[in-house]
Amino acid sequence: MAWQLSEPMDYARHNEEALRVWEAYEAGRPERVPVSVYGSIRVLLQNPYVFQDFWNSHNGTMALEEWQERFDAANRAAQLALGRHDTVTVLSIVLSRIYTLRNQLIHGGATWGSSVNRDQVRDCVGFMGKLVPLVIEVMLDHPETLWGDACYPVVE
Numbered sequence: 001m002a003w004q005l006s007e008p009m010d011y012a013r014h015n016e017e018a019l020r021v022w023e024a025y026e027a028g029r030p031e032r033v034p035v036s037v038y039g040s041i042r043v044l045l046q047n048p049y050v051f052q053d054f055w056n057s058h059n060g061t062m063a064l065e066e067w068q069e070r071f072d073a074a075n076r077a078a079q080l081a082l083g084r085h086d087t088v089t090v091l092s093i094v095l096s097r098i099y100t101l102r103n104q105l106i107h108g109g110a111t112w113g114s115s116v117n118r119d120q121v122r123d124c125v126g127f128m129g130k131l132v133p134l135v136i137e138v139m140l141d142h143p144e145t146l147w148g149d150a151c152y153p154v155v156e
Helices: 011-026 035-045 052-058 064-084 087-107 118-141
Strands: none
Touching (some): 035 064, 052 064, 052 087
16 A cells, blocks of 8 residues: 555644745845756656556556646646745745655665666756755844744653
8 A cells, every 4th residue: 555644744833834934045146046946946847656546547546548648737837836936835846855755765665776767756856956955054144033842852
């Protein structure tokens, strides 16, 4: 049986957090992620293997036509957001794809040294290699900001 979240992902909360991060970044900094990550985003968006509904269809929980319609709609939304320089929407879509890849690597069939998922991993590493330092910089520049509760606090 395929692994799935026990609770649906709270996209509204996730988007609120992403918006806070990027509003902080925009205060005195360029308004979007540097263009050097642009190509990896487009390649990642066109890859059906990092789109969760592809796997839902493959696992029999969604019709083939439905995942394809959702994939096309999500890609149209991403392309519009890229054209508008809507960083929050683009990040939300791209990070959901990266989360699906993460699930494949942790819960799926990819193993050390295999050739499965390598193109996706390469694209995501390139993107995250640019994004993570920017997010850390934003957080370091705003130590007074509470970025959310710790999901895994220290327990004694």
